[in-house]
Amino acid sequence: MSSTITKLNAPLTQAFDFQPSSELQLTPTPTLNTLTQQLAGFDTLTSALEYAANGITGYNFYDAKGNLRSVLPYSILRQNARILAQRLFGFGLLRGSRVAIIADTSPEFVELFFACRYAGLVPFAMPIPVNLGSHAIYVQQLRGMLESSQASIALANMDYINFLEEAAEEATCIQWVGTPEKLSGFPAINVELEPNYPDETAYLQFTSGSTRTPRGVVITERALMCNLQGIVCNGLEIKPDDRSASWLPFYHDMGLVGLVLAPMVTQISVDYLATRDFAIRPLQWLRLISRNRCTVAFSQPFGLKLCTLRVRESDLKELDLGCWRAAGIGAEMIRPETLRNFAEKFASAGFDENAFLPCYGLAESTLAVTFSKIGKGCKSIQVDSKTLIDKRMAVRLQAEGRKQNEFVNCGRPLPGHTVKIVDEDGQQLSEMMVGSVLVHGDSVMKGYYNNPEETNKALKSGNWLDTGDIGFLFEGDLFITGRRTDVIIVNGRNIRAQDIEELAEQQPEVRSREASAFGVNDEDGTTTIVLVIECRLTSVTERQSLTTRLQQLVYMAFGVNCVVELVPPHTLPRTSSGKLSRFAARQGYIQRTNLAGQMTFVESGDR
Amino acid sequence: MTESNYDEIMQLLCDRLSSLTNSDTQITPETNMISQLSIDSIKLLNLIMEIEDTFDVSIPINALTDIHTVRELADLVHKIKSAS
Numbered sequence: 001m002s003s004t005i006t007k008l009n010a011p012l013t014q015a016f017d018f019q020p021s022s023e024l025q026l027t028p029t030p031t032l033n034t035l036t037q038q039l040a041g042f043d044t045l046t047s048a049l050e051y052a053a054n055g056i057t058g059y060n061f062y063d064a065k066g067n068l069r070s071v072l073p074y075s076i077l078r079q080n081a082r083i084l085a086q087r088l089f090g091f092g093l094l095r096g097s098r099v100a101i102i103a104d105t106s107p108e109f110v111e112l113f114f115a116c117r118y119a120g121l122v123p124f125a126m127p128i129p130v131n132l133g134s135h136a137i138y139v140q141q142l143r144g145m146l147e148s149s150q151a152s153i154a155l156a157n158m159d160y161i162n163f164l165e166e167a168a169e170e171a172t173c174i175q176w177v178g179t180p181e182k183l184s185g186f187p188a189i190n191v192e193l194e195p196n197y198p199d200e201t202a203y204l205q206f207t208s209g210s211t212r213t214p215r216g217v218v219i220t221e222r223a224l225m226c227n228l229q230g231i232v233c234n235g236l237e238i239k240p241d242d243r244s245a246s247w248l249p250f251y252h253d254m255g256l257v258g259l260v261l262a263p264m265v266t267q268i269s270v271d272y273l274a275t276r277d278f279a280i281r282p283l284q285w286l287r288l289i290s291r292n293r294c295t296v297a298f299s300q301p302f303g304l305k306l307c308t309l310r311v312r313e314s315d316l317k318e319l320d321l322g323c324w325r326a327a328g329i330g331a332e333m334i335r336p337e338t339l340r341n342f343a344e345k346f347a348s349a350g351f352d353e354n355a356f357l358p359c360y361g362l363a364e365s366t367l368a369v370t371f372s373k374i375g376k377g378c379k380s381i382q383v384d385s386k387t388l389i390d391k392r393m394a395v396r397l398q399a400e401g402r403k404q405n406e407f408v409n410c411g412r413p414l415p416g417h418t419v420k421i422v423d424e425d426g427q428q429l430s431e432m433m434v435g436s437v438l439v440h441g442d443s444v445m446k447g448y449y450n451n452p453e454e455t456n457k458a459l460k461s462g463n464w465l466d467t468g469d470i471g472f473l474f475e476g477d478l479f480i481t482g483r484r485t486d487v488i489i490v491n492g493r494n495i496r497a498q499d500i501e502e503l504a505e506q507q508p509e510v511r512s513r514e515a516s517a518f519g520v521n522d523e524d525g526t527t528t529i530v531l532v533i534e535c536r537l538t539s540v541t542e543r544q545s546l547t548t549r550l551q552q553l554v555y556m557a558f559g560v561n562c563v564v565e566l567v568p569p570h571t572l573p574r575t576s577s578g579k580l581s582r583f584a585a586r587q588g589y590i591q592r593t594n595l596a597g598q599m600t601f602v603e604s605g606d607r
Numbered sequence: 608m609t610e611s612n613y614d615e616i617m618q619l620l621c622d623r624l625s626s627l628t629n630s631d632t633q634i635t636p637e638t639n640m641i642s643q644l645s646i647d648s649i650k651l652l653n654l655i656m657e658i659e660d661t662f663d664v665s666i667p668i669n670a671l672t673d674i675h676t677v678r679e680l681a682d683l684v685h686k687i688k689s690a691s
Contacts, residue, residue, distance in 0.1 A: 064665065128668065132651060133641050135672040159669045276668045279648075280656045491649060552642045559648040 026068050028292065029058040029269045031243045039238055040229040040265045044196040044221045045117050048265045053078035057269040059260075061107060064277040066284050066291075072107040074264060077114060084115030084180075086188035091153060091176060095120040096201060098149040102126045102142075102156035102164060103250040105274040108180040110250075110260060112155055117202065118193050124149060124204035124216060125251035128160060130276070131559035133552070135163070141214075141557070142167035145206055146174060148214040149449055155180060198222040204449055205253050205363045213498070216449035217363045225265075227257065227366035227443035230414030232266045235359065235371035236296060236326050244270040245294040247278030247285050247303070254331050257367040258298055268296075282306040283315050290319045290349075298328035301335060302491055304342040311345060322350035326374060330359045332489045333480060334408040335525055336380045353377050360410035360478055364458060364465055366443040369419065370478045372411030379409040381474065392434040394472045394479070407471075407479040417441030419478055421471065426460065434472045434481055438464045486582070488519035490527045490560045497582055500562070503553045504533060509546050516572050516585035517562075529554065529562035532585055534569045565589065612688065616662065617681045623657055624677065636678035664688050 035055030042048035052058075058073030088099075099116045103109045103125035116123035126145055129138040142163060146154060150173045156164040161179050168174045196202075202224045204216035232238045244263050248255030263270045271288045278285050286307060289297055329339065343353035354377040361368040372379065383394040385403040397404045413419045420428050421435040429435045444465045447455035458466055468487060471480040488495045497517040504515035514534040519527040531550060537543050547564045554562045573584035621634045628644045640646045646654070655666050664687045674680050 064659075129672045130668060131648065132646070132671050133673070133675045138672060159667060163669075163672075279652050280659070491647075548642050551645065555641050555645070555647075559651075561645045561647050 026071060028060040028068055028271065029071060029073050030056060031241060031269055031293065033057045033240065033267055035267055037238075037240045037267055040225065040232050042225060042265060043198055044200075045114070045202060045224065045261070046196055048225075049074060049078050049081070049114060052264055052267045055267050057267050059107065059110060059263075060269065060271045061105065062271060062273050062284075062288060064274070064281065064284070066287055070107050072110065074267065077107075077111060080111045081114035082118055082193060083188050084111055084183065085118035085193055086191065087183055087186045088115060088119040088121065088153075089189040089191055090186050093119075093121060093152050093175075097121050097153075098151040098204065099123045100126055100142075100146055100149065100151040100154035100164075102128060102160045103256075104128055104157055104159065105247075105250055105272050106157065108157060112180060112183075113203070113260075117196060120194060120196065120200075122201050122203060124151075124206060125256060126206070127249070127251045129163065131556055134556040134559075137553070137557045139163055139166045143171055144214040145216070146171040148451070149204055149216050153177070155183065196221055198225065201446075205256070206251075207363050207494075213451070213454065213502075215451060215454050218446040218449050219366055220446060223366050223443050223445065224257070224261070226416065226441070227368055227414070228262055228265050230417070230443070231258065231262050231368050231371075234414055235357075235368060235374070236262075236328075237374055238262075238266045238268065238296070240268075242266070242268045242295045243292060244268060245273070245285060245288045245292065245297045246270060247273040247275055248298065249275045252331075253361075253363040253367045254298060254300075258328070278303070279306070282310050286311075286315075286319055286321065286346075286349075289324055290321055293323040295323055296326040296328070297324060298330065300331040301329060301338040302332065304329070305338055308338075308342050308345050316346070316349045319346070319349035321346055322352065324351065324355050326357050327351075327355040328357045328359055329378070330361060330368075332494070333482065334358050334378070334410075336378060336406050336408055337525075339378045339408075358408050358410050360469075360480060362467055362469075364445045364467070365417075365439050365441070366445070368414060368443070369417065369439050369467075370411045370413050372409055372477070380406050381409070381479070382406050388434065388481075394432045394434060394474065394481075405481075407481055409474075410471075410478045410480055412476055412478070413439070413441070414443070417443060419473065420464070421473055429472075431473050431475070434470060437467045437469045437471045437478070437480070439467055440464050488517070488527060488529055490519070490529060490558075493558070493560070495529070495558050495560070500529065500531060500554055500558070503557055504531060504550055507546065507549065507553075509535065509537060509542075513580055514569070514572065516580050516582055518582045518586040518589075520586070520590065529560055530565065530586070530589055531562050532565045532567055532572060532589055534572055535566040536569060537566075565592075613681065613685050616658075616684050616688070617677070619658070619661060620654075620677050620681055620684075623654055627654060634677060636676065636681065638677045639675050640677060640680070641675060658684055662688050664691060 033055040052074035061070045063069045099121050101112050113123045153176045154164055154168055165177055168177045198221045200221055202219050202221045206214055206216050246259035248259055250256050271292050273285055339356050354375055356378040358372045358378050360370045382397040382404045384397055385405050387393050387395045418440045420438050422428055422438055423435050460466055469480055470482045486497050500517035501515040504510050505512050510533055517531045519529055521527050543566055550564045573581050575581050624634050627650045632643055670683055
């Protein structure tokens, strides 16, 4: 059996050791606090927690059946994190050293994360493995992150420690690998915990599953505090009677910043469901919202789609979603139909479509960039498809019957932030013109850790962040029309084309720069990954073996299927500098396979 | 836990995989779910849900990383069921 359940129970004995350890007696932290609410405005994470610890709210963890498994009030979190920080001092690490933590949805992860900050260390969350047969590739991905971050210590709970130990074997920087239980056995060193400073790095956020070139976004305390303030004050207008529910993984920016840190800096309670449990039984999330009267809950559009697909009429009768005032939607392109279908399905359960809160953001800008207006629902505009393609210009549809595209209004930038749209030469474009989306403001990252090459690609002069997304502005509001070809989004997961090409290039039959990966969409918006390989093999068996192997590798690394096309050498189009052009490779593939309706305006080329 | 339980697990897996993937491939214990059935993450989660509901077990996500074939999955479910 999995040790998860037993371990999730472990902190209970610490938190409630004056009670018999009966699950029945466990009660979630309340919604209403005894403490006056302070909406962000702290200088660091630890000072925010010091304040929150004076109240009675906190984090609650539920199992797959919806039973409360463990409760972590902010007061106990502070206490446990400070003791763990003193144990961490025993390693004698320099301030700012990196600590890797495999981020299961558990109290231990949150305790360790804050313990690192109390000890002046820089934590980062690593993903949990989710795909069949992914053992070897998952270990490689972990190793990539350990090496890229030059982490000094690494932690994982019992379920994942074996993977971590394997990954750490060849990572020279690592001094110690272990479980939270093992760390708890170390002596607490009696030292005064020093305060943190706004200019210090708060944490790293990894954004890619690459084994060779992982990218760890460096977020300072200042950037984090600035983004959180914008989210809770301007985006969500958090109030004392708010409560959150979340299934988002703690190793994603939206899960960590949006649904762990934002609730804490406003001292509101959160109810968590593990991502795996949501993915298997999505209705559990809605039941939590309904049962605990949650008001703020975020999801990718894909999560809403899962709920819509899986719900039965009998489920609707027992749900009351009237409490849900902020249904934040982000992290991938928002298609209005997905939201409409959800609203239609759940209207009878009291869901108010005005709760939809489309927003736009990315880890490189901590989390959020723009928010639409709270309480107003999802607004979209219809633009003429032909003008969009021919002139790269969004013109509102004048006459019926013309082919049109509908785009969701993602709202305005947070205070102190600016969004501009530029063309390929970096020249600013006027409203309604489609181009690259650039962001400026205090939430923007310092760069990718130890990776000046990728940093220079993303951060333009004047510290403008090139988001890699394409869109336009209309009356000051941002509309995203697509991603550039370097990111493929399948079932809500962002996959970098480069990471797939890299897997292919690791095969002996594939030379470097002879693989190109991109996504193609079918009519209902489903994305399929295509991997085109220039191939010299002539034997049918060898070609089939390469194709199968590549499909398996992509599956094991990213959990998605892909189409592999083997083409003769010199088929893939290259730019004048000899670089492969994914945009042109995709157009070529579409022509060869006669896919209709795929020639779109959404990509402007490769970054 | 008896042999018949194991057979029952294997039978359910083969039946469910066959309808989930709509493929003509004859599903046997040796069928590789990744390369032969190209079962994606959504189908996988559906399958896990059905296994969990039918056999009243909880499949730990970390155990799936070493599963390739139908037999390996059946062994895992059987092991968990026997331990519970």
